[in-house]
Amino acid sequence: MLSKLDTLIIEFDTGLRTLLAKPRSIRAHPDAGVVETDLSECEKNQASALMRVNHTGEVCAQALYSGQALTAHRPETTAALKQAAIEETEHLAWCESRITELGGRTSLLNPLFYAGSFTMGVIAGALGDKWNLGFLAETEKQVGEHLANHLEKLPQSDQKTRRIIQQMQLDEAKHASEAKQYGAAELPAPAKFLMKKVSKLMTTSSYYL
Template sequence: MSKDTRRLSILDKLISQSDQVLRTLSRHAHQPSRSSPGNKAKEEILSEPEQRHAAGLMRVNHTGEVCAQALYQGQGLTAKLPNVREEMEQAAQEEVDHLAWCEERLEQLNSRPSLLNPVWYGLSFSIGALAGVVGDKWSLGFVAATENQVCKHLSGHLQSLPAQDAKSRAIVEQMLVDEAIHEEKALAAGGFDFPKPVKLFMTSASKFMTKTAYHI
């Protein structure tokens, strides 16, 4: 009986995970709990190059949120302590807002998400699951380091976005606030503060992803 219960539990997890994968990679599959910050901003006319650039940056941000979903889902599947699993699930839910906001803004800019999102999802999920297996301290530390990288990208995007693109700017500003909180929570929960060489390696890897997602 106990074996059947365990098997059912594993099956339930697989079904739930499959549903999460499809929702993350499908358009219009997520309903945000908060309305987009961009809704309060006035839509200004952008030149064609400005619109393309803004769309490229928001596509990068969208891909980053796809990776965040995969990372948290992978960690939540393998994390050992219940409170850590709950922390991962809560963070993933908060990232759903970002995912929906970026997707909505991309449509407003007459653009689309990255075609390579399934690849980035698979890689991020694998990394997240591996981090969870290694240990919760390392798993939370990886979250903190990842969010730190995201904050750097978002800060750079605020400098690079067209000045009159108030809608994209409002979205990125709120995302930056949320991601910084996620980093703080991960470290406060006992996450390992990765050494500088590891963070530099993560920076190099993230640059490859962002440059690719900007164009494809």
């Protein structure tokens, strides 16, 4: 059985890998086989900025789930969070690869957002499993809304980026559904409002930085 120190070391290593290492995907990238179309520089910049926001969102998800798993009470909750984290790592890989193809870069603010999200995850987990899972479900719901918005803003001809975002949408919806099946509680309105404000700060700043 791991000690508290061992667990903290593992989580610290997870953070370093998320921020510094090249993520890998077990599944094939959703855009594999999709032909790249000629995009203008303006279209590339737009798609790259949107994918930078999505990449930062996945960095936040990794941190959030690591913090939540650290303080979760039931083994089933911890397992659900860790499985979601594995798929979020794949999203990181997809986003990072597409950003590189578009000639963009990831956000300079990722370390700051990772630290903040990890702290939020630890607090959510400490409140109890039903609230922990409720936080997971609401997070995935809000992420799904952001992705839907990005599909509307994305250049119509950029089918490679569109395919990635669509698969991410499906995965996020599945995570939210699984959280509810495990007993997620409905978060109170003020909590949802605060989460949206924090999310707005992340998406706006990472779009440019």
